Amino acid sequence: MAEFTSSSITIEAAAADVMGVIADFARYPDWTGEVKEAEVLKTDDEGRAEQVRLVMDAGAIKDDQTLAYTWTGANEVSWTLVKSQMLRSLDGSYILKPVSDSATEVTYQLTVDVKIPMLGMIKRKAEKVIIDRALAGLKKRVESGV
Numbered sequence: 001m002a003e004f005t006s007s008s009i010t011i012e013a014a015a016a017d018v019m020g021v022i023a024d025f026a027r028y029p030d031w032t033g034e035v036k037e038a039e040v041l042k043t044d045d046e047g048r049a050e051q052v053r054l055v056m057d058a059g060a061i062k063d064d065q066t067l068a069y070t071w072t073g074a075n076e077v078s079w080t081l082v083k084s085q086m087l088r089s090l091d092g093s094y095i096l097k098p099v100s101d102s103a104t105e106v107t108y109q110l111t112v113d114v115k116i117p118m119l120g121m122i123k124r125k126a127e128k129v130i131i132d133r134a135l136a137g138l139k140k141r142v143e144s145g146v
Contacts, residue, residue, distance in 0.1 A: 004091070004111040005128050009135040013142045015075050015096040015104040021142050022077060022094055025052050031141035033133055034058040041066065051082065058130075063087065088113040108135055 011018050021027070028035040037055035044050050048071050056063045065084040071077050078093035092110040099105050108131045 004109045005131060006107060006109040007128065007131045007135060008105055008107040009139055010099060010103055010105050011139045011142050012103050014102060015098045018096055018104045018106060018138070018142050019074065019077070019094075021138060023048060025049055027141075028054070031137045033137060034130070044071070046071075065090070086114060106135060106138065 021031075025038040025040055028038040034056050035054050036057050037053075039053045040049045040051070041053055042049070042051040049069050051066060051068050053064070053066045056065065063084055063086040065087065066082040067079040067090070068082050069077055069079045075096040075098075076093065079091070081087055081090040084090070090110075090112050092108065095107045095109070097105045097107070110131055112126070112130075
């Protein structure tokens with residue numbers, strides 16, 4: 001199994017509300033920073049995204065990628081890379097753990113392999129920045145109730 005980078009944050013909201021924001025791909029450009037466009041290409045029988053195209057702009061790195069999503073119960077979603085211009089692989093997940101009726105611990109795990117050579121420690125640092133920004137954006141978005 002590939003090494004992954006992981007971080008957690010507690011969000012003052014019920015797990016269902018947090019997952020509602022995670023599953024709302026059309027609004028990603030509003031809170032993620034790096035996602036400039038998001039388009040659901042395919043949904044499952046429950047209407048959840050199975051394949052999503054994301055246009056990313058993280059400064060020096062710009063990418064047009066398609067990710068496949070797998071939903072496990074009500075509190076976990078994972079994704080894997082289908083296609084990308086810049087990446088060889090990308091695997092990630094959000095795992096939600098209710099800590100009370102009004103608070104949820106969110107763990108984000110990510111592993112990325114770029115097509116250009118990169119030292120492992122630099123790659124891990126980049127993964128950590130991506131995770132921390134995503135968790136901070138998610139927390140702000142969920143807790144603002146917008």
